Amino acid sequence: MQYLPIFTKLDNKPVLIVGGGDVALRKCRALIKARAHITLVAPLFCDELKAHADKGEVVLVTDYFTAEHLKGKMLVIAATDNDTVNNQVFELANERNIFVNVVDDQPKCTFIFPSIVDRDPITIAISSAGTAPVLARRLREKLETLIPQHIGPLAKLVGSFREHVKARFKHFADRRQFWESVFDSSVVSKVQAGDTLGATEQLHDMLNAKPEPEGEVYVVGAGPGDPELLTLKALQLMQQADVVVYDYLVSDEIMDLVRRDADLVCVGKRLGNHSVKQEDTNQMLVDLAKQGKKVCRIKGGDPFIYGRGGEEVQVLAANQVRYQIVPGITAAAGCSAYAGIPLTHRDHAQAIQFVTGHCKKDGQELDWPSLAKPNQTLAIYMGVIKSPHIQAQLLKYGRAGSTPVAIVENGTRKEQRVVRTQLSQLAEQIEAHKVVSPALLIIGEVAALHEQLAWFGQTAQVSSFAQPLTDVA
Ligand SMILES: C[S@@+](CC[C@H](N)C(=O)[O-])C[C@H]1O[C@@H](n2cnc3c(N)ncnc32)[C@H](O)[C@@H]1O
Structure with missing residues (x-):
């Protein structure tokens, strides 16, 4: 990290701006907002700066910059159009360990002005460490549209309750739970609708209610x-x-996005390596919720597609635990998209079947005659180990040995690999290329489109992943 993001309180703190033109004026405006004690030094000043001085917001010193002007200053900004002066400001400030910013000269900045999303008192600062200011500005524009305007008034309102809440709840965890319930409540919509009085009353009621x-x-x-x-x-x-x-x-990468101070519990689930039994996971979810915790049961893909989410939710419902279900992109959709394989296609596949290669222990067999029909795509989950059986059964019930197959390993991830083959060589190719879990088998005519569409798909949809697919024909 080239620059540590910190928010400084500049209230009445001595700041120097060297320069008297438009650039100095722009910096001046930001610093006036922060209520800094601003001195400007320059031989000449523009009219707007003079107007700020008349209002007592800045002090103008009509002079050429010297080291003397740095005395006692906390920050200094060089905003002249003279490189020699700017360099001199940088050198002298640096020698004295004063934070310095030479406008539009990133190597000569020991602090920088970030792009700001201002929802006072909420402030979001974005920086590209001076490398891509336009990108930072674009991000800011995106955030501007995402962050609602009422966030500022909401923060002000809850800020006015902070001390009362501290007095009411001694423990940090209780305070946090209280605030979570406030942000989940209609206090938010009331502030949004401009009903500050109603929101304030509701906050009072919530604060005085018996917590459950x-x-x-x-x-x-x-x-x-x-x-x-x-x-x-x-x-x-x-x-x-x-x-x-x-x-x-x-x-x-996804686990990196969970709340930093949340407790993390891994319940395993790798074929043949179930570190926690499903029944124990179900009970754990119930127990944690009954302790008043907010539990995020996070699963790969979609929880209701070969994810045993159904069983977990049944147990939650039976125990009257509140739950929410958030669908996810299932492996078949993600892997096929990132490998450039449309699961259906007018010319090649009118149906798609999601199949598990990992059946229940009672040996319950799949409906092979139906799966072997042509003009459909099979997306086979957990099919790597059983691939010899899958291959044999599909061939036995009439699917052509030349049917295209794509094996997508680590689909959508940086290390995604696609092995392209045909049904008659499925198991052999899995063995030859040492395919590892997680991998999805896509069987059907559409798999052949990978050769045609993979590059486009990769660049268009996995733009954050720079490296190309490793294709094995
Ligand atoms: C227990 S199932 C879970 C499926 C998940 N609920 C879903 O909707 O994708 C695990 C199987 O999903 C497939 N899978 C999940 N993520 C994958 C990925 N990133 N790449 C390839 N296959 C994946 C593999 O076949 C893996 O063995």
Whole structure:
């Protein structure tokens, strides 16, 4: 990190701006907002700066800059159009350990002005460390549209209650739970509607009510791995949770996005390596919620597609635990998109079947005659180990040996790999390329479109992942 983001209180603190023109004026405006004690030094000043001086907001010193002007200053900004003067300001300030910013000369800045989203008292600062100011500005514009205007008044209102809440709840966890319930309540919509009085009354009522810890479980689908495939709701709930219960299938990048001080519990789930039994996971969710915790049960892909989310929710419902279910992008959708394979296509596949290669222990067989029909796509989850059986059964029931197959390993992740083959060589190719979990088998004519569409798909949709696909024909 080239610059540490900190918010400084400049109230009445001595700041020097060297320069008297438009650039100095722009910096001056930001510093006036921060109520700094601003001195400007220059041989000449523009009219607007003079007007600020008349209002007592700045002090103008009509002079050429010398080291003397730095005496006692905390920050200095060089805003002249003279490189020699700017360099001199930088050198002298640096020698004295005074923070210095030479406008539009990033190597000569020991502090920088970030792009700001201002919802006073909420302030969001964005910086590209001077490398890409236009990108930072674009991000700011995005955030401007995302962050509602009422956030500022809401922050002011809750800020006025902080001391009362501290007095009412001695423990940090209780305070946090109180604030979470406030932000989940209609206090927010009241502020949004401009009903500050109503919001204030409701806050008083909530503060005086007898607190009842009410836990909840969020059953969240995290998608196949690329964190940008998370839904907004998934992200919000991941950041609200007290406890996050997760599987191995959830990628590290996604786990990096959960609330920092949440407790993390890994319940495993790798084929043949179930570190926590499903029944124990179910009970854990119930117990945590009954303790009043907000539990984020985060699963790879979609929780209701081969994710055992259904069983977990049944247990929650039976125990009268509140829950929310957030769908995720399932592996079939994510892997096929990132590998450039449309799961259906007018010319090649009119149907798609999601299939598990990992059947229940009672040997319950799949409907092979139906799966072997042509003009459909099979997306086979957990099919790597059983691939010899899958291959044999599909061939036995009439699917052509030449049917295209794509094996997508670590789909949507940085390390995504696609092995392209045909049905008659499925198991052999899995063995030859040492395919590892998680991997999805896509069987059907559409798999051949990978060669045609993969590059476009990769650059268009995985732009954050720079490296190309490793294709094995
Ligand atoms: C227990 S299932 C969970 C499926 C998940 N609930 C979903 O909707 O994608 C695990 C299987 O999903 C597939 N899978 C999940 N994520 C994947 C990924 N990123 N790449 C390839 N296959 C994946 C693999 O077949 C893996 O063995």
